Amino acid sequence: LSLGVPAGTWLGAAVGWRLAFWIMSGLTVLLIAWVLAKVPDFPGAAHHERLPFRHVLDMPGVRSVLGVVMAWMLAHNVLYTYIVPFVTPAGLAGQADRILLLFGVAALIGIWLTSRTVDHALRLSVLLSLAIFAVVAGAFAIGSASPAVIMIGVTVWGLTFGGAATLLQTALADAAGDGADVALSMNVVAWNSAIAGGGLLGGALLDTWGATSFPWAVMALVAIGFLIAGKARSHGFPPGHRLGS
Missing domain, CATH: 1.10.1220 (Arc Repressor Mutant)
Incomplete structure (x- = not known):
């Protein structure tokens, strides 16, 4: 990625x-x-040992985490899928590979940062990542014609995205407990649905309002994800050390 x-x-x-x-x-x-x-x-688990899909979905916190996955990844893929038309007003259409490489390197750093925080500050890491992504989207909305804004924004965006998979999969596995295998299969479906959905939504926005509409859609989706994570304090994204109990 x-x-x-x-x-x-x-x-x-x-x-x-x-x-x-x-x-x-x-x-x-x-x-x-x-x-x-x-x-x-x-060997895999025997059929009679698996928890039913519906049972796992109804576990406290599972739906909250999946909701954040959908909102966050939809927001990400609206922008990531159509990065070339988005950076064109800044005169960077011919540098898409360099911009994506910059994003990738920043994402790798984000993965390392997440490895330092995932156990003792998972909730804070998720909320901060979403909040900073929203700020970046706001900067894009105001300064999308500035190459400097694009470059700095892409770097910060990559930092916030790098640890997303680790944070969300860990939160989902914790919420599901013995049903982690089933829950993580749901995560794969949600993640790939968001990739497809981001492409569809981004294409519709591009055709209707142009690439300048992307940051506003991103801010709205990220706000939804932030609210879901914020409310999931008891289950899904609890505060404190995740192994404390």
Whole structure:
């Protein structure tokens, strides 16, 4: 997520998209071979040992975390999917690969920062990430024609996004307890639905109001995610050390 998109964008521009896809396909075959050779094959849970889907969904906090996943990732993908038309007014359309690389490097730093906070400040990390993302979106709304605003904003956005998967999956696993496997499968569905939904919503916004509407949509979606996380104090995103109890 952090480096693959900018690398693919650069590779497509350098050698053409067909060769880029052939390279990706070749790497995938190598990955499959490595998994078959090196990854141990552990047995799955028996059918009677699995918690029912509905039971897990009804666990306190699970829906709250999934709601934040949907709102946060929708907001992210509206902007990320259509990054080229968004940065065009700032004269950066030809530098999309560099902008995405900047985002990716910042996201990697965000992952490291999250590794330092996920256990003892998960709730605060989620709320801060969402709040800062909203501030970045506000800066984009005001200064989308400024290359400096775009570059600084993309960097800060990457920092807030890098740890999102770790924070949200950890919160979901904690909320689900013994139903973590089922809950995390829901997370995959929610995450990929948000990727698709972000593309659809972003396309509709682009056709109707143009790329300048993206930051406003992002702020609205992030505000929803922030409110959900803020209310999920007892279950979903409790304060304090997550292993304290």
